[in-house]
Amino acid sequence: MESKYSKWYHPYKISKDYSKKAAYFSMEFGIDQALKIYSGGLGFLAGSHMRSAFELKQNMIGIGMLWKYGYYDQARNEDQTLRTDFIEKTYDFLEDTGIEVEIKLHDNPHVKVRAYVLKPEIFGTVPIYLLSTDVEGNDFISKTITNHLYDANNLTRISQSIVLGIGGAKVVEALGGADIYHLNEGHALPAFYYLKDQGVKKKQMVFTTHTPEKAGNEEHDARHLNRCGFFGRTYSEEELGKEMVNGSMINYTVSALRFARKSNAVSKLHSVVANDMWKDFDGISKIIPITNAQNQLFWQDDVIGKAWTKGNAKAYKARKTELKSELFQEVLEQTGKRFDPNVLTFVWARRFAGYKRADLLLHDLERFHKLISNSKYPVQIIWAGKPYPFDYYAIDIFNHLIHHSKNHPNLAVLVGYEIDLSRKLKCGSDVWLNTPRITREASGTSGMTAAMNGSVNVSTNDGWIPEFEKDGENCFVLPTIDYKLPVWEQDKIDANNLYEILENKVIPTYYDTPKKWQDIVFKAMDDVIPEFSANTLADKYYKELY
Structure with a gap:
């Protein structure tokens, strides 16, 4: 199925100030009340960014996930206390691009990832490609990977990163590739490992670190990630050794900071905190401040x-x-x-x-x-x-x-x-x-x-x-x-x-x-x-x- 959205496409004339092709990877996007693929501030920031990129006519696309049950629906129990409901979501306004890529997850070398596009005219954003594994031909477990944003199951969370990172990078390749690959937080880290193997240079990789909270800087055992397919291919012990920190761990933030030519923190104070936090790790990029912001047209x-x-x-x-x-x-x-x-x-x-x-x-x-x-x-x-x-x-x-x-x-x-x-x-x-x-x-x-x-x-x-x-x-x-x-x-x-x-x-x-x-x-x-x-x-x- 060939559509104009199955190649790098913008319905407007790109501004010459922003002509570099940038692909922006984020686990969540807060675009509109109707599109429930966000949990909080990270999503609100990404959504505002995509709206402003559209207003400025930037040559950018978003790469995200199509969460079948969203984050959760917040309701009440009979005594008014919090109840969490998980309700399936369907969106008629998303278009199937026809782009389907395959990734290796754990022992399954053929997990299908399909890309749906949120077209600019729907909510006034740059094109955003949303990935789903709920695809015909996938086994039951693979189909559930894109069910829940921030799934509580550790293995599923790792799989989600691989889908966003490697699946997303392959979708960008299918669209003709990008000049800049920008990871918003470390969730999509597998993209950097995969892209490096494809010959993408360090100068094309940039990273935004968002949180000083331990929970926000994910860390997993390196050999376990290797078995999961996190690196896009099986790494040798020697290769793994170079990636490990804190014993035998891969820290998503540390790895992303090492891959990136340049990184940014999300406020001036945070850049001081972040530079101090990661200073003891060798080979990390400079962390400059670019303070988060919100889209005025949408919010005011x-x-x-x-x-x-x-x-x-x-x-x-x-x-x-x-x-x-x-x-x-x-x-x-x-x-x-x-x-x-x-x-x-x-x-x-x-x-x-x-x-x-x-x-x-x-x-x-x-x-x-x-x-x-x-x-x-x-x-x-x-x-x-x-x-x-x-x-x-x-x-x-x-x-x-x-x-x-x-x-x-x-x-x-x-x-x-x-x-x-x-x-x-x-x-x-x-x-x-x-x-x-x-x-x-x-x-x-x-x-x-x-x-x-x-x-x-x-x-x-x-x-x-x-x-x-x-x-x-x-x-x-x-x-x-x-x-x-x-x-x-x-x-x-x-x-x-x-x-x-x-x-x-x-x-x-x-x-x-x-x-x-x-x-x-x-x-x-x-x-x-x-x-x-x-x-x-x-x-x-x-x-x-x-």
């Missing part, structure tokens, strides 16, 4: 954007009230609670991971209850986010917040945290809470899109925030504390600082000096756009990395 509410451009506070306020009402309709539907658009509303919403500390506000319950029951300065708080479906610690925090909020009319925990709800929360909140332990959040992009919609960041000074913050002028920042302190001590100090800032700065500013609040809102938009818009990011990737 039009009316809010126009009000900001004209400096029209009245129009802004009217629209903000409407957007709050829309969000509060969702709160009412899910929790039976009626929130008031005239009341200062905090939102904490992102992936639920321990270090992000969703429950930091509850650290001192007495002080927290005083904060939420002050009739002179009323507040409303909403939490939302997706824990990993098998991270029982994070799920426990989520459920704890649900139980705690049941008895309070001004606290709500929402489920169904995907692109649509994320947008509603950013548009409908007054304050965006961001509470990671310092140095643990590589970038964190939710606060960028919140700021684009007039939600004021209240944050620890981590990730992208140090590049943006003017404390008290465009956001409110917690004092930086020593990240080497024991975790429980950090939490205690940060929680106290958070209460202080909310009680003495944020809440009184909102109620007592609304003009100053409005200045902060518009100043944040001035400072977030265009510096943290994905068009800036997509431009930097071509100029600084490719």
Whole structure:
């Protein structure tokens, strides 16, 4: 089946500034609410990048995975606690390219991988090729490899990397090859091993490292990976020896940093952390900072954007009230609670991971209850986010917040945290809470899109925030504390600082000096756009990395 999408194709004239053919590999893409192939920030970043690459007419394609069950659908048990549902997805808007490649997985030398294309005209992205092993002719086990994003089974996870990496590289070959192969995080590492054997040069390989978290820097036994087909062919003991670190392990990040001509971290602070993290390994590439960003056209509410451009506070306020009402309709539907658009509303919403500390506000319950029951300065708080479906610690925090909020009319925990709800929360909140332990959040992009919609960041000074913050002028920042302190001590100090800032700065500013609040809102938009818009990011990737 020959289609124009079975060769390197763009429906627009390529801009001469961006003429290099770049193939961008990512395990997840957050493109649109309807296409459920993402889990969180990594996907949101990749999706925004693909939209901006389209807007700038770059010669780029995306290579990703077509997850049959997505990540998971977030619902509730009968007591309102979190339920994870896995529901099959079908997408009529994807086109079968007719490209089918074969890869070797474990003892099966003929696993078929089929490529479907998300055409640019569907959602306004560069072409994105999504890979599936749910193909006629594959055995049952092979068909299930592309079922679940971040499958809990270790062997399946390794197979997913091989499908994305080697399957993806072969699909790019079938499209005519690329000048630049860009791995977004280490998941697609097998691509670099395979491409090197095909004669692709080091100068064509670049890499983005995303996380200082151990779980995000995968590591597996080298001989085990060799048996799985990870390297595209069977490596000799001598070849394996050169790849091993930490005893007999292959660390995806270390290997990718060694392959790449150049790599990037996702904020200035993260580049310091990352260079320090990997400095003891020989042969790794330079890690430069290119701070993550989000697509303004997609994320910013039009009316809010126009009000900001004209400096029209009245129009802004009217629209903000409407957007709050829309969000509060969702709160009412899910929790039976009626929130008031005239009341200062905090939102904490992102992936639920321990270090992000969703429950930091509850650290001192007495002080927290005083904060939420002050009739002179009323507040409303909403939490939302997706824990990993098998991270029982994070799920426990989520459920704890649900139980705690049941008895309070001004606290709500929402489920169904995907692109649509994320947008509603950013548009409908007054304050965006961001509470990671310092140095643990590589970038964190939710606060960028919140700021684009007039939600004021209240944050620890981590990730992208140090590049943006003017404390008290465009956001409110917690004092930086020593990240080497024991975790429980950090939490205690940060929680106290958070209460202080909310009680003495944020809440009184909102109620007592609304003009100053409005200045902060518009100043944040001035400072977030265009510096943290994905068009800036997509431009930097071509100029600084490719």
